[in-house]
Amino acid sequence: MIDVERARAETPGCEHVVHLNNAGSALMPQPVLDAVVRHLELEARMGGYEAHDASAEAIDRFYGATAELIGAAPEEIAFCSSATRAWDMAFYSFRFERGDRILTSVADYISNYLAFLQMAQRTGVEVVTVPNDEHGQVSVERLRELLDDRVKLIAITHVPTNGGLVNPVAGVGAIAREAAIPYLVDVCQSAGQLPVDVDAIGCDALSATGRKFLRGPRGTGFLYVRAELLERLNPPLIDMRAADWVAPDRYELRRDGRRFEEWEQDYAGKVGLARAVDYALEWGLDAIWERARTLGARLREQLADIEGVTVRDAGVEKCAIVTFDVEGFPAEEVKDLLRRDGINVSVSDTSSAVIESIERGLPDLVRASPHYYNTDAELDRIVECVNGLLR
């Protein structure tokens, strides 16, 4: 059980806003804020390199904490500036040839699709979108039918940016393992919201961001690559963090996940993300998930009861992301009007999910995403405000 009062007391932002934009960027808790500020102050006082030495333990905790979060080993983790860069570093390490295939999902993330399209242009690899099943989630059966020698990568988004859907990533993982096809999962919207375990999912690589449900600082993210795959993946970009220059004409790549990192990093952000991950672990991911999805379900139900509001979330299992549209009000206007009332939400526009928006005829959507520190009273407030727009 989450002690909501304590969670709120440790979240300074709760005093100022009704923050239902955790899928955008969550409110940082005080311990994370303290860790970031402390490191920045140290840098200002003693110098950046010296602050790094002084905080080496807190900085290195990033690997242990993140590994613990996802059931991996610290050596399988890389620190990145975002989920997108983390995903890119894995994706662009794979080699594709004309005739190869990548299998992905309808609701995959926009930047992942952009990379697929660029890779298709460059190499002739075919990007195959696995159809959804009758519940609007990736069809595990259809994916199985699409498997053959041409498939060189399966890349799926766990929780998409534009809705409450939780894709059946473990079902896909079981098939990927059976067929020995590398499997890359985008857990950007699920990390910190629900338990994510690399063995339970059966993935070979996974990417996430710091600022969303993990409640870390902006400009942080991480990549996991399974030890067995690590040494076979040649990063698309390297520097002196990723490799040693061992002779005038020779370099050697690091053997661990840090081969995907940059030498220069946002160390205040890294310390902050380490603290954020530990903070999530202290609450417990099961407890966080239980509360987050309960709040999501409550909000979904309340909004669906309003005449003129259409809730759009698909899937068998739904998370704390709630998307909807309001008759007669563009999503952007709803967001602005709510902001004036001190309520933060965001907009998922159709261009961020082109295939799904076309297939389902979706308009731009308002996205409200509570987290465990939100209250029923806050949900009532947004419901009241949306109701007010229509009356």
Ligand SMILES: Cc1ncc(COP(=O)(O)O)c(C=O)c1O
């Ligand atoms: C599913 C998904 N993947 C990836 C990203 C990208 O994260 P970042 O902005 O940290 O690169 C997002 C951001 O909204 C997302 O929703």
